[in-house]
Amino acid sequence: MKLIIFDCDSTLTAIEGIDELARLQGEKVFEEIERLTNAAMDGLVPINEVFGRRLDLIQPSRDFVGQVGQLCLDEIEPTAKATIDKLRANGWEPIIVSGGFTQVIEPLAAYLGIERIEAVPLKFNADGSYAGFDTDAAPTRNGGKPEVIAMLKKELNPERVVMVGDGISDLETRNEADAFIGFTRYAARDKVVHEAEQCVASLEEIIPLLG
Template sequence: MSFDVICFDCDSTLSKIEGIDELAVRIGLGDEMSELTNAAMNGEVPLEAIYERRLSLIRPDRDSIGWLADLYIEQIVDGVKEVFDTLAAQGKELYIISGGIRQAILPLANYLGLSEAQVHAVDIYFNEDGSYRDYDRNSPLARSGGKAEVCKSLLNSQGSLVMIGDGKTDMEAKQAGAVVIGFGGVVDRQVVREQADFYSAEPSLVSVLAHIL
């Protein structure tokens, strides 16, 4: 099966980190945050139950988002550039769909040859002095089922869409009629092994190309 629209999660799929957890570690809240993130990614709690809580505890400022943007690129998963170059050369429509912070993901997307319009993630807002103000509370990606909503909007009636990711929120894309490839090369989750249409636990993202092309 060949797909017209190919969507990737970001954290633990394109980059080896979980952005929100890294921001938490930076201010000494690491353990608490990673427990919350894992609970959401394993499907134990709905995303919206923890989204606001995490950001209100961390309150990331503009500087910390710039730091995280660099870290995403520094910790890129093996084979990602090769995968994007291969798919772009074939004229595929590529997107990043993430519950992460959009401003931190955009430089990674740019590095991979994507435009801002090809990135769906959650915007955060700053005060004039660069301190944290709020996040986009209307974003579907800050709640459960949001990735399915975004996939549905990208899927035209004739086309076919595949979503690649490591968490329970990525599996929700099936609700939009997407095929889902679970990527366990960074974090191997049982719930994803069970629910994905295809699964790869290889450390390189190149391993998913066989299922996409």
């Protein structure tokens, strides 16, 4: 088995799910969430410092999550489906490891045929209102994605692991993955561009890099 692990937001899809959830609450909330998200993704503040704070500001309902899940699918990276189909045919098993929200990612993952999502589940009350999130989910903190990859390696014993993503939390996986590929189509973050072994602006560019 060979694992190809994808971030979701700004990688498999053009959107940042947290930003789009915020947009549904109005421009003022959106601007604050966008600021916090970029600060975390650029490595200026620890992810865990902003994770719960952003959700408390947004209070995302189950209805909001459904809307953004559809948007995530609508804004899919243009070459994602064909690329993942080719990778799977070449013996790679795709997995999503994301600091985004499980329920938002699920429609996109289903379309791509990706069965496993390691992300952050949201909780809802019976009326669909926001009731919190899984605070134990590893991607809610810096160093969380390497923890997930270490767990996957122990569980699946792959012969090779490649990570693809746009953010600092993805870059952190370099010590666990055999290769890290920076993705710059939607967000070319300076630290990722400078420190990634390789960068691509389209997912289809990954295939020749894997040999």
